Amino acid sequence: MEQGRISVPQEGAPTACEPVCEERTAPRFTLLIRAAKVVTPAGEFICVIRDVSQSGVSLRGFHALPENGPHWLELQTGERYAIEPVWSRGLEAGYRFASAVDVATLIAEAGRYPKRRLRLNIGLEVELAFLGGRVRADVINLSQQGARIECDTLLALDQPLRLCSGLLPEVRARVRWRSKREYGLVFDDTFTLSQLAAFAAGVQAPALLAQPACAAALRR
Known part of the structure; x- marks a missing residue:
């Protein structure tokens, strides 16, 4: 993701956030x-x-x-x-x-923690498919590059698998880390930011995708 660039403050310019106010003094x-x-x-x-x-x-x-x-x-x-x-x-x-x-x-973007890729806290039930079977798992959070899941089945480090859900496109992944019932997965094929945004909205609030302006934006 390209980092944001900052322009020189424009004194007195109308704010993009408050079009109802004709006068503006904050840079x-x-x-x-x-x-x-x-x-x-x-x-x-x-x-x-x-x-x-x-x-x-x-x-x-x-x-x-x-x-x-x-x-x-x-x-x-x-x-x-x-x-x-x-x-x-x-x-x-x-x-x-x-x-x-x-x-x-x-x-x-100064804060208590280092800057990192966006992670969305989304609860979602999925199936993990791998050689020898399929097991149930729960997604805890999701990013463009991977996911954190909970699973009762013991998975091996670097184990290849597929993340399957009716709401999520089938994703190939590998186990990066594990801690008791929790596992970190890294995707073989990453999501674009617009794909992740569309998936998150579809799971949490599908009505947000129904507006006409959304379709063109999500094709970019």
């Missing part, structure tokens, strides 16, 4: 292709941060973003910011911050 920064996720009671959904200022943030989803809150914006460091919806247009949505934020810290 606006532009972030290009900075992946994050919106967390709501309905689940976790991938988005891209486009614009951010002291008062709010503009996001673009790979599908319509959920309207019902509360909402949090979670960065790849695990840092969370409470946000409140202001406007939405197709795949774009603007939010105000529920409390004051340090914009420089948000842009730098």
Whole structure:
């Protein structure tokens, strides 16, 4: 994923997050292709941060973003910011911050933990198919590159298998690590960010994929 680039703040520019306000004094920064996720009671959904200022943030989803809150914006460091919806247009949505934020810290993605690939906490029952049989397992979280699962069957390190579910395309994977009933899988063929976003929405809130603007975006 290409890291976001930051433009020079534009004093007095109208915010992308609050079109209802004609006057704007907070500097606006532009972030290009900075992946994050919106967390709501309905689940976790991938988005891209486009614009951010002291008062709010503009996001673009790979599908319509959920309207019902509360909402949090979670960065790849695990840092969370409470946000409140202001406007939405197709795949774009603007939010105000529920409390004051340090914009420089948000842009730098500084936090208690190192930056890592987005992981979605999604509960999903699957089958693991391998030479000699098929067993049940539960997905705990999922990323573009792999998954964390729970399984009662003993699996060997580096064991090849297939992850099967009616909601998830069949994925070839290998066991990377294990700890009691938990296993880490690495996929042979990784998901694109848009594929992962579509899968997550389909599992958690299928109605978000029904809007006309979503189909074209997910084909990219």
